[in-house]
Amino acid sequence: MDPRNAEPLMKLTWTDPVTGAHGYLVVHSLVSGIATGGTRMRAGCTIDEVADLARGMANKTATFNLPVGGAKGGLDFDPKDPRATGVLTRFCQFLRPWLEDSWVTAEDLGVPQHLVDDVFAQLGLEQSYHAAIHRSADPARTLRRVQAGLNAPVPGGQLLGDVIGGYGVAQACLGAANTWGWTVPETTVAIQGIGTMGGGAAWYLHEAGMKVVAVADAAGTLYAPDGLDVPTLLDLRDRFGEIDRDRLPTGIQLLPRESIVSTAADIFVPAAISYALRVDNENLVKAKVVVEAANAATTPEAEAALSARGVAVIPDFIANAGAAAWAWWLLLGEVGADPADSFLRLRTEMQAKVALVLAAWTLDRVPARLTALHLASQNRPTSDVASTTPALTIP
Missing domain, CATH: 3.40.50.10860 (Leucine Dehydrogenase, chain A, domain 1)
Known part of the structure; x- marks a missing residue:
């Protein structure tokens, strides 16, 4: 099926x-x-x-x-x-x-x-x-391992459990740039949403040297063609992921919230709401690739239209899978409290999957989602939907 x-x-x-x-x-x-x-x-x-x-x-x-x-x-x-x-x-x-x-x-x-x-x-x-x-065989030990991983500090003052999802999205963007031979400092990105996922992606893309030219929250779009000061903007967020406009650095253009979709950038990252790209606005997208950080960020009709005009879409179940994959690696004891190990594992797996789906897109214009679904079907157990046998082993 x-x-x-x-x-x-x-x-x-x-x-x-x-x-x-x-x-x-x-x-x-x-x-x-x-x-x-x-x-x-x-x-x-x-x-x-x-x-x-x-x-x-x-x-x-x-x-x-x-x-x-x-x-x-x-x-x-x-x-x-x-x-x-x-x-x-x-x-x-x-x-x-x-x-x-x-x-x-x-x-x-x-x-x-x-x-x-x-x-x-x-x-x-x-x-x-x-x-x-x-x-697990020892629930108390597993709980300690999970809590240690979630609360491991990372450079920048955040906790690993709070940033790992955004780090994965950043690696999906960097994987696209690497696959197509783009120079990272010359690659531009626009991010819709600056909460946990979008903010984490913005941080790690900025750290990698990619130019974040626009971010959007519920109040509007912030745009700077030469690149935003991402760390400063993240420090200005409230608990709902909205940026204090009264303390913005100079040189930032304040645009309507919807302007983020039409921002001139190489990569567009919808990281806020589901169905952000629809048939009524997909034609505004100027990016060469959409990296879905939000779940179900693109409707099927919008994705078909984007594909028809040459815009690749990295599906959410690859691009934003970092937090879910990492949580299970942590539960299974495959990574621990050292952020470097977790970042290496996620960077390696995310960039490999992005390279795989973009290769099929580049060579034969096979939509990335179809290639990813084929990969999922190969990995999915035959009893995926029906299995109720508790056979999972957690150390």
């Missing part, structure tokens, strides 16, 4: 008894009785959106040959509402049987990792990877 059309294993809708908000869990597949995928919160979130994201997680775990299936949680609620933490807590309490045994969740749009872990602590589950940790 074509994985793009496969029906999920389970769809569940929950109604919050306090606010009336709706929450969703979609389990697309179980492998060894377990699935992984974050929980997002945004006003307007739908079960169809969550199902798309769960399918993407299943493709992500298969592409990176992880021994788990894919799932996703979603809440139709404003994360800035003061009641948001209560909504998330009650959602997790309702889904506790899944969280105890079968679903490993983590941060996503509108839900930072520290909040997920705070909720899990309230529920007595210690950490959001609980469903995997409790399967």
